[in-house]
Amino acid sequence: MHPKVTNLSFHEPFAIDADFKLRLSPELYTAFEAAEAGGRVIMDYFRRGVQMRAKEVHETFNLVSDADVEAEQAIAKSILAAFP
Numbered sequence: 001m002h003p004k005v006t007n008l009s010f011h012e013p014f015a016i017d018a019d020f021k022l023r024l025s026p027e028l029y030t031a032f033e034a035a036e037a038g039g040r041v042i043m044d045y046f047r048r049g050v051q052m053r054a055k056e057v058h059e060t061f062n063l064v065s066d067a068d069v070e071a072e073q074a075i076a077k078s079i080l081a082a083f084p
Contacts (some may be wrong), residue, residue, distance in 0.1 A: 030083065033082070034078035037074040038072070038074050042067055045067035051065060
């Protein structure tokens with residue numbers, strides 16, 4: 001059974017039917033929650049704008065943004081909360 005998608009907009013994250021998420025394995029449910037947490041961070045930066053910077057001082061080709069770092073942290077926090 002495919003999830004019911006209620007919103008496909010670049011302005012708001014799409015919503016998956018809550019009943020569908022409750023039928024998932026704990027691991028897959030956690031993956032959905034983690035993806036949504038990271039997505040909220042990315043969407044916030046998408047609205048406000050983002051600055052790119054090099055990961056290391058002497059690099060000019062390996063770019064990262066605060067959005068990347070904060071989204072990764074939100075994803076990790078979500079997963080670690082479910083699976084310490």
